[in-house]
Amino acid sequence: DGGITQSPKYLFRKEGQNVTLSCEQNLNHDAMYWYRQDPGQGLRLIYYSQIVNDFQKGDIAEGYSVSREKKESFPLTVTSAQKNPTAFYLCASSELDEQFFGPGTRLTVL
Amino acid sequence: SQQGEEDPQALSIQEGENATMNCSYKTSINNLQWYRQNSGRGLVHLILIRSNEREKHSGRLRVTLDTSKKSSSLLITASRAADTASYFCATDIARQKVTFGTGTKLQVIP
Numbered sequence: 001d002g003g004i005t006q007s008p009k010y011l012f013r014k015e016g017q018n019v020t021l022s023c024e025q026n027l028n029h030d031a032m033y034w035y036r037q038d039p040g041q042g043l044r045l046i047y048y049s050q051i052v053n054d055f056q057k058g059d060i061a062e063g064y065s066v067s068r069e070k071k072e073s074f075p076l077t078v079t080s081a082q083k084n085p086t087a088f089y090l091c092a093s094s095e096l097d098e099q100f101f102g103p104g105t106r107l108t109v110l
Numbered sequence: 111s112q113q114g115e116e117d118p119q120a121l122s123i124q125e126g127e128n129a130t131m132n133c134s135y136k137t138s139i140n141n142l143q144w145y146r147q148n149s150g151r152g153l154v155h156l157i158l159i160r161s162n163e164r165e166k167h168s169g170r171l172r173v174t175l176d177t178s179k180k181s182s183s184l185l186i187t188a189s190r191a192a193d194t195a196s197y198f199c200a201t202d203i204a205r206q207k208v209t210f211g212t213g214t215k216l217q218v219i220p
């Protein structure tokens with residue numbers, strides 16, 4: 001069963017804590033992406049990676065960090081520097097133009 | 111920044127009616143894609159239209175592209191309650207990198 005998995009589905013954290021969101025794909029795609037979605041809004045690009053061991057900042061990278069040590073995995077860390085982290089986070093991967101999305105992680109900061 | 115803007119922001123129709131939503135964008139593109147998002151879920155790719163194409167069909171979906179007006183439309187014919195979702199257009203801004211619009215929220219009333 002091929003696809004993208006994200007975990008956990010719901011995540012709660014206290015202010016000042018770092019938290020890491022998992023994204024794994026078994027589609028053998030080179031490119032992977034992290035997006036943030038706020039209520040009633042579109043998707044904004046946080047970071048993307050076109051190949052292992054390489055990644056670029058998107059439009060709203062401040063307060064976030066990523067790594068791409070393996071082709072299958074692209075974890076996102078939401079640091080305490082992110083001022084308003086409560087949002088829905090979506091991971092995606094692509095080979096050509098079409099992007100395949102995971103089910104998302106809803107992060108709430110208490 | 112978001113290149114695509116969908117119109118209308120929200121649309122409510124009766125089952126069996128057609129639904130039309132529009133997307134306008136600002137800069138030249140190689141292709142334009144439409145995605146669907148059910149509430150609280152990831153996005154699902156619907157259809158891609160390239161800049162040298164004017165119209166494309168997939169099942170009950172019909173997409174048009176007018177590059178001179180920098181606009182696209184998505185028509186869903188004979189709508190069903192299961193079509194209730196948000197619909198986003200996405201335009202490519204660089205190789206394997208797209209930007210998403212703000213979405214149209216469609217409600218199909220049984």
